[in-house]
Amino acid sequence: MSSRVAGLTESATLAITAKAKALRADGADVIGFGAGEPDAHTPTHIVEAAQAAAADPATHRYSAAGGLPELKAAIAADTERHGGRPTQPAEVLVTNGGKHALYAVFQTLLDPGDEALLPAPYWVSYPEQIRLAGATPVELPASADAGYRVTVEQLDAAVTDRTKLLIFNSPANPTGAVYPPDEVSAIGRWALDRGIWVVCDEIYEHLVYGDAQHASMVTQVPELSDQCILANGVAKTYAMTGWRVGWAIAPQPVSAAMGRLQSHTTSNVANIAQHAAIAALNGPRDEVERMRATFDRRRRLAYERLRDLPGLTCPLPEGAFYVFPSVEGLLGTEVAGRRVDTSLDLCEVLLDTARVALVPGEGFGAPGHVRLSYALGDDDLERGLDRIRDLLTRA
Structure with a gap:
């Protein structure tokens, strides 16, 4: 091996x-x-959309490697509607689940010798995917006393001339931590000043409770849009883990590069699952x-x-x-x-x-x-x- x-x-x-x-x-x-x-x-209306798509001969063929145009448009509209980030369909890459979106991001941005700042506790696949890209994860431990949230001071202490990106996951797996808007803004402005990419994993964006609120970093700091990538999907919000539909939203040159990578690896996500995701994003949220x-x-x-x-x-x-x-x-x-x-x-x-x-x-x-x-x-x-x-x- x-x-x-x-x-x-x-x-x-x-x-x-x-x-x-x-x-x-x-x-x-x-x-x-x-x-x-x-x-x-x-939800039933999503399943019914998939059943209808399965009966349509048009879904029985290859489609665009980066995603159906209708789904990319739905993702762009949903991102702007709920996250506040103006998004163009050309910035969207549809992937085989949110995990695959992150893999595509790391493979596209990271080179051997690069470092990626990784707040800990972290989701189990982040460090392994970073290493697969030849880069080094740099762990930043956050304690329960700090709400499992890292600070700008910690980031400053960990950054080097090899730092390429920061992974930012809020709401977070495994802790359930949610960064308040002012902390999101502070970290976003720090990354902007440092010229560091931020990869925002927002897969749990709709699952927040009590007084907590999800704040998207690129919405808090719009100037960061040229060095920020959002990873998301339908899995958690719509109970669709097995459908395997995720996406990455990136500046168009990066999205196009990820699309080229995908054209040589998985090609298109299953068309039936993509039609199910369209129904999820465009349908009722009861x-x-x-x-x-x-x-x-x-x-x-x-x-x-x-x-x-x-x-x-x-x-x-x-x-x-x-x-x-x-x-x-x-x-x-x-x-x-x-x-x-x-x-x-x-x-x-x-x-x-x-x-x-x-x-x-x-x-x-x-x-x-x-x-x-x-x-x-x-x-x-x-x-x-x-x-x-x-x-x-x-x-």
Whole structure:
């Protein structure tokens, strides 16, 4: 194997989900808090649009590698409508999910020797994708006391003459942190002054709660538009993780370059899925708001149930659909008769003993933490939290 592939680590979220599914296949009653996908069904009008597209012979052929013109127009309009960024369809590249959009961005912008500033905790695929481009991720740890948000001072301390870009994810996976508008503006102006690209992962932009609000950096700092790229998709907002439709919005020369890359790798996203995404972006949002309200209720439940457990410290998340408690108070102790020295050890004990699947913080650059997704059914959420409580209170 090539050295770049041999050095890759497996996605922590997919690995724990696969282990939980294997146990279920053997008949075990496993409750999975691992997967980052809504438990809701894709709204009916979106499915019906896909069914109609499947029956249309025009969808049975290749289409433009960078996306259907109708979908690019819908993405541009939706970005301007909800994010406030004036967007032209030519700036849009339609990709095979949001993960593929980020891969295309890194492959297009990064060279060997470049550095990418990466606030931690981070989504598991960021560092691996950066390394695949030959560049070096530079981690900037953000603590729970700081709301899991990095500061301009931290960025200033980490920047070098090799720094090419900053990854900015708000609302954030895995922490649920949401940067307030003034902090978004400050970081955007810092990047503008430094001449550094900012890659904004906005996949959770519509999943914010309480007083938090999503602020798009390029809207807060319009002058940044020539060095800012937005990555997004339909997966989280519309319960369409399996449809694999994402996009990147970039200055036109960069978008065109990513399109050339895509023409030699995946070519076009499945036409049927693209038509489903058009229906999602142009259709009613009643189901989106209902799902958001459900997640809001579940995040408060998960927070309230976890915050008082022995050995755990659990901030209240403001966005996405995860809680990210610290389990450092349990490290160095025995849980269910087994010594626990890392969050990975704890997750193994929880899965083996309580049949609850959590994702260890090591995969997110945050040892001593675990991630729980509350995007699962109410009954499973309650039962899973009960199992965690029962195991930890008798530990």
